[in-house]
Amino acid sequence: MRYTSTRGQTPALSFSDAVATGLAPDGGLFLPETLPAFDAAQLARFDALKNDYAGLCFEFLRHFATDIPEETLRAIIAKSYTTFSVPEIAPLKQLSPDLFVLELFHGPTLAFKDFALQVLGNLYEHQCRVRGESINVLGATSGDTGSAAIHGLLGKPGTAIFILYPDGRTSPLQERQMACTGAKNVFALAIDGTFDDAQSALKDVFGDQEFRTRYHLSAVNSINLARVLAQCVYYLSAWLRLPEGARASAEFVVPTGNFGNVLAGWMLQKMGVPIRGFKVATNQNDILHRLFTTGEYSVADVRPSLAPSMDIQVSSNFERFLYYSLGRDTARVREVMSTFKTTGRYVFENFDRDTFSASRCDDAEIPGIIKRVYQDFGYIVDPHTACAFKDLSRDRASVVLATASPAKFPDTIREAIGMEPTDPALEILKARPLVKHKINADPAAIKAFITANAV
Numbered sequence: 001m002r003y004t005s006t007r008g009q010t011p012a013l014s015f016s017d018a019v020a021t022g023l024a025p026d027g028g029l030f031l032p033e034t035l036p037a038f039d040a041a042q043l044a045r046f047d048a049l050k051n052d053y054a055g056l057c058f059e060f061l062r063h064f065a066t067d068i069p070e071e072t073l074r075a076i077i078a079k080s081y082t083t084f085s086v087p088e089i090a091p092l093k094q095l096s097p098d099l100f101v102l103e104l105f106h107g108p109t110l111a112f113k114d115f116a117l118q119v120l121g122n123l124y125e126h127q128c129r130v131r132g133e134s135i136n137v138l139g140a141t142s143g144d145t146g147s148a149a150i151h152g153l154l155g156k157p158g159t160a161i162f163i164l165y166p167d168g169r170t171s172p173l174q175e176r177q178m179a180c181t182g183a184k185n186v187f188a189l190a191i192d193g194t195f196d197d198a199q200s201a202l203k204d205v206f207g208d209q210e211f212r213t214r215y216h217l218s219a220v221n222s223i224n225l226a227r228v229l230a231q232c233v234y235y236l237s238a239w240l241r242l243p244e245g246a247r248a249s250a251e252f253v254v255p256t257g258n259f260g261n262v263l264a265g266w267m268l269q270k271m272g273v274p275i276r277g278f279k280v281a282t283n284q285n286d287i288l289h290r291l292f293t294t295g296e297y298s299v300a301d302v303r304p305s306l307a308p309s310m311d312i313q314v315s316s317n318f319e320r321f322l323y324y325s326l327g328r329d330t331a332r333v334r335e336v337m338s339t340f341k342t343t344g345r346y347v348f349e350n351f352d353r354d355t356f357s358a359s360r361c362d363d364a365e366i367p368g369i370i371k372r373v374y375q376d377f378g379y380i381v382d383p384h385t386a387c388a389f390k391d392l393s394r395d396r397a398s399v400v401l402a403t404a405s406p407a408k409f410p411d412t413i414r415e416a417i418g419m420e421p422t423d424p425a426l427e428i429l430k431a432r433p434l435v436k437h438k439i440n441a442d443p444a445a446i447k448a449f450i451t452a453n454a455v
Ligand SMILES: Cc1ncc(COP(=O)(O)O)c(C=O)c1O
Pocket: 111, 112, 143, 144, 145, 222, 255, 256, 257, 258, 259, 260, 261, 262, 309, 310, 384, 385, 403, 404
């Protein structure tokens, strides 16, 4: 399997090279040259592994990581899921006959990002070993990607990790997960501004080919295709475990910000797994809600919210969606992305309206939803997952993706239901010193910091 850029001006690469490169040199995002088409026999092979998460992940990823020997890939994946705290890895809980919750927060940093970032950390370790090279990783986070990426690389020799985040806009515990590791190769870089500012500066740094080559710079955001592919697996796992009747009709309801999570489900559907549809659940930063209800994609200012990891306007994975929606016409993708960069607006003539629906949740609604879900089901959801409970369909089954543990957001949960969930992994952090570096969201300043601290 080879990987090409959405902008069509980068030569096709192997899986390992596409992962190491992260953002394509032409500014686009990597995608498989052709998506596999899973037939009934392959679906049956998946079905046999529905209660073996790591086995299922291997059976899926072997179609993509074709340049890694199968036994090596199997070992990388098996190791990645040993860090999860429950044997099911992604428990599927049934709250009512038509309502399921897919819990994606039992990894080391208690958010869904661990699913891909544990695998990516081990892939990087493998690459360092095989190529005899060190690797410097640069990421931008609104809260969860940063800590998951850091914990994917913690203690891995030959690596350093630099994470940009909007100072004061993550939850205090999310910041502690990044800035209290004590690890010498981890740098939490606090910027004044929003996640969008951080992501935009990051893309500029990756745009400097000489710099990224010199420092073997790689990406941990979902601009890295390995992130999206590893995230496909929990949709597959959940779909396989649904009761027969719900499989055909269930809609996956996905708290959405940078569009990497829901894109993974949609790509799986394009590979032949007959998932009925997806609901894109936004917070008050609702660019994607507006897109899927009106067809217009237009940027507005980011407003800090109680679901801070979704405080994003410019979703980088929008470009992958655009590529497929434009019939894989890379010249058109370049044109639209360039117009969007200058005008901040694009109107879709055509997209997959049958598959996507959307909901939007204001800050004023989040505590009330947390309370209602607790009263109705005795179940505590974090503020991001709460957004997905806003407008659940009454005529089909819903699978809500629970993307973070409520313990990461104790203040909002206390306000809603009068008690604070805790987790030992977070309690330990409270006593540790916090080390963060203030930096301008300016490519030159970021490059200077990396130059001074790279491995
Ligand atoms: C807890 C949580 N929920 C939802 C999201 C949104 O996911 P995505 O950015 O893949 O759309 C994020 C951030 O990515 C998150 O950290």
